Amino acid sequence: MIYLDLLLGFLQVGCFSFGGAYAAIPLIQDVVRAYGWMDEEMLTYMIAVSESTPGPIMVNMATYVGAAKGGILGAMIATTAVVLPAFIIIILVMVVMKKLLQNTYVKAVLSGLNPCIIGIILATGLWMILKNSGIASGSIDILTTFLIVGIGAIYFGSRKFKKRGISPITLICLSAVVGVIAYGV
Numbered sequence: 001m002i003y004l005d006l007l008l009g010f011l012q013v014g015c016f017s018f019g020g021a022y023a024a025i026p027l028i029q030d031v032v033r034a035y036g037w038m039d040e041e042m043l044t045y046m047i048a049v050s051e052s053t054p055g056p057i058m059v060n061m062a063t064y065v066g067a068a069k070g071g072i073l074g075a076m077i078a079t080t081a082v083v084l085p086a087f088i089i090i091i092l093v094m095v096v097m098k099k100l101l102q103n104t105y106v107k108a109v110l111s112g113l114n115p116c117i118i119g120i121i122l123a124t125g126l127w128m129i130l131k132n133s134g135i136a137s138g139s140i141d142i143l144t145t146f147l148i149v150g151i152g153a154i155y156f157g158s159r160k161f162k163k164r165g166i167s168p169i170t171l172i173c174l175s176a177v178v179g180v181i182a183y184g185v
Contacts, residue, residue, distance in 0.1 A: 002070045003077050005035050010062045010081035017058060024058045037069050058082055147182055151175055
């Protein structure tokens with residue numbers, strides 16, 4: 001009977017929790033209280049442990065409550081029940097999206113959005129460069145400007161010598177090291 005209760009209780013949580021994990025905590029509390037699985041103190045400890053361990057809070061809570069009430073099988077049932085509604089919704093969305101992406105009008109809209117997104121990213125990057133270098137406020141920070149130009153030269157120079165250039169991860173790590181050396185020392 002506990003396994004059926006865990007399944008139904010956490011299916012309810014999975015179906016009706018919107019707004020992220022922190023919004024799901026009151027729903028989990030209500031389900032746990034309704035079934036009498038834990039007292040307030042134990043539930044508070046479970047929430048603290050769920051927040052401090054890797055992974056989504058809602059999944060961690062389901063796993064911990066399921067394990068406390070039904071052992072390994074209870075943990076598996078509660079965890080599966082809490083993620084099953086989202087899994088089904090994503091599968092349905094993917095089926096609909098696959099059909100939508102075949103539509104010529106949808107393809108045209110998505111093709112039109114690409115330049116817009118590139119423009120938004122470029123505008124944000126330029127705004128950050130102008131703000132951080134001091135050009136926007138009228139007082140230019142020479143070191144920041146030099147670093148921006150230097151990193152840009154490394155990036156575009158590497159594209160000239162290598163077909164693919166430097167990977168974004170390498171560029172981010174290089175920028176972090178240069179920033180720490182320039183501003184941390």
